[in-house]
Amino acid sequence: MYYSKEVIEEVRARNDIVDLVSEHLALKRRGKTYVGLCPFHSEKTPSFSVSPDRQTYHCFGCGKGGNVIGFVMDYENLSFPEALRSLAARAGMQLPEREASKEELRERSLKERLLEIHKVAATHFYQLLHTEEGLQAYRYLKERGLSDETIRHFGLGFSSKRPGELYHYLKSKGYTDAELRESGLVTIEERGARDKFWNRVMFPIMDSNSRVIAFGGRVMGDGEPKYLNSPETKLFDKSKNLYGLNYARRKREAYIILCEGYMDVIALHQAGFASAVASLGTALTEQQILHIKRTLPNANVTILSYDSDNAGIKAARRAIPMIRNAMLRPRVLSMKPYKDPDEFIKALGREAYEERIREARNAVLWEVQILATQHDLRDPAEKTRFYEEIAALLASFSEPLERNNYIDAVAREQMIPADALRQLVNRVGASGMAAGGEVGPRSGSGTQRNVRKDRENASLKSQKLLLAFLAEEPSLYSQLSAWISPSDFTDAFYRELAEKVFAMLQSGKSDIGALLNDYVEDSEKESLVTSVFHTAPGEALSVAEKDQAILDCIRSIRKDAADRRLRNSSTAEELQAAMREKAALQHLKLTIRR
Structure with a gap:
């Protein structure tokens, strides 16, 4: 289904990001933004920021970010059209519907085709269970104490004893060999096609939105393996x-x-x-x-x-x-x-x-x-080892109050002097031998870290920060546009973003969140955009300090441009023009102030 940019923007504008995120996370106001624990990685200190002004979110820990559509896609694991429909329903909107053209049908995403294949296969397995061929499997489920209602509720089924039966059935429904190979339900080789599952009780595996994405199968008889799952596919991880x-x-x-x-x-x-x-x-x-x-x-x-x-x-x-x-x-x-x-x-x-x-x-x-139970507590050496293992476990608590509460509770249950246990825990913690340490993803994906690392020189930092200041205070545009244009941004990504920001502000609009509609189906770029917009220090700077930071950004970007022109000058006139521009930068502060 195709939706116009106007429809997408109306859906986004009618769903406030703070209200929506608050339905899923506990947010606390901090100045102009709201913060909470990131739902996309483990953390104990809030690094997830939601901006009501920009209508965006960004995690400073894992790097994820976007607008309200991107949040629903990531949080609910939905495709772009699914997220848009969900948000439209939330806002009480009726999305315009039209029949897809033949071209659009041909271009339907592989993911949607795979979802269709799994739904068709699940229905087929369920029907086979209730045939003469599936009688053994049906009796097995009944012997396990399952009611007909439970069998129906979970969509339990049976895969035929004939190894190629599912392949031929799906082919008769119009699915191609390429699609069936991607589904993981069949193996197609030169010598022919064979089903992944045959002669098994089938358990449809569904995602959180009740869409069949894979299967598990329990063999009937003595075959191996006893339980078999679908391989990983574009649907199933x-x-x-x-x-x-x-x-x-x-x-x-x-x-x-x-x-x-x-x-x-x-x-x-x-x-x-x-x-x-x-x-x-x-x-x-x-x-x-x-x-x-x-x-x-x-x-x-x-x-x-x-x-x-x-x-x-x-x-x-x-x-x-x-x-x-x-x-x-x-x-x-x-x-x-x-x-x-x-x-x-x-x-x-x-x-x-x-x-x-x-x-x-x-x-x-x-x-x-x-x-x-794993130690002979009558043996002094074993008992000491037991205490050391307890200490390693308790030392993994980083919060002192929580750690002390557990020390007191364990000391009571195991009849250990609390002070002695506390000393041992502190000693183990200081030696770095705590058990169960932090487990979590590193900040951001490898690609995002490399991109950010490559961009960390003075001019590129200034380009990023200037865009952040514009996103935070769009009224600055009328002053800054006299000194800076998108062509001054040397980084291709920042230049592309600057062109969008400058064009939007020039038209009199200031809704930064709307820009993310162009990136919502590219999660990495979407996260990079929000990382730019959430860079500005905000209330951490006074007005005078912010003005100085903006001037420093302009001076850095223009100086970098002048230096490049100096290096590339091929005539005396070009050289003099570049030198005059560098000299003019010394008076930039006074000019802007006036």
Whole structure:
């Protein structure tokens, strides 16, 4: 679907960025801007800035930025048209609709075609489950205690015993070999095509917006591997997605339950615990935790309901530091004497599991308890080692008050003198041996860091800062345009941006956020633009200091231009003109003042 620039701008203008971001994040006013914890990377000190004047956001930690459309695309993982439709609905707008032309249909994005393929495949698998061929798979699901309603709710299905059946079915629907290869559902080689999944119970994997993006399959019989997931595609990144999150999003509980497998999630949902989700065949990742935080902003508590065996304990211990770093509160649910949530629910029922949720242990105290079971505390050397491991765990808390609270709690539970434990924690912390240190992405992508690093000379800093001052105070344009033009910007990116800013201000408009409409589908450029617009010191400078900074920027940019002309002068006249310009810069301050 095509939308005109006028329609895009109206949608953007009718959605205030502070109001929208506040629906997802806790923002605090700081001068002319609002700040909060960035939803796109882990942090404990707010570096996420929202400007009501510019209608933009920018994170000084990870470098992400944009306008209200870009925020919805990043936060909700939506395409540009999807984000635009979402914002239009929020503003009560009716977007103009028209039939797509044949050319537009041909140019439809590969992502949209892949989403279609997965939706068609999911429907096909579901229908096969309810045929004679799928009877074994259907009986398996019923034996696992699933109702027909649960099977329908999760769209569970069956992949045919004939290895090429899905390929031929999708081909009959008009999809090309190239598209099917990109889908990850089939493998196409010289000797022919074969399905990724066959003779398996099928679990559609959906994104947070309930669109099928991949599948998991459980083999019928003794084949290997027992469970198989789709490969990573343009739709599916297993390190970022979680099974069941689309349903948990609707529940909006104050907690999220993390499990290890599909059946655990399905069993818990059937029992009424719709906030259960699971990672997809891998250990929990930081990206998945951040995805939970963005999608479920009210879920401050993360309950780990992993298997009670050694593998489950190790997985929980790996997850706890990442959950803490995301500013969520991890708790650990005990399912003993049963192995997993599915077994527990079948044996003891919903009420017993609900009671275990209420009794879920503070993750740090649970981890200390686990450490105690791994040492023979009758042996003085083992006991000392146990204390050292506790100290390393507690030293990972950077906030002194929080660290002292845990020291007191652990000392009481383990009957350790609190002062002695505190001294040991301080000693371990000073030696740098703390456990569970900060885990998070570095500031910005590699490309963004390299671009910024390359531009950090005096003239380029001045070009960036001058654009920031113009964005912050558009009324400066009438004065600055007498001294500076876009052609004075030597960097291609800054020159392109200057041309847009100068043209907009010359036309009498001053809505900087509107400029980002041109970059909203290029996330890296969009972030670079907002990094420019959020550079200005704002209220940190007095009016006189700001005037001086602006003059310094003009002088630096013009001096750089004059130096280039001096170096490239081929006649006496050109040389003299460049020297006169450099001399005139000495009087720039007085001229501007008058």
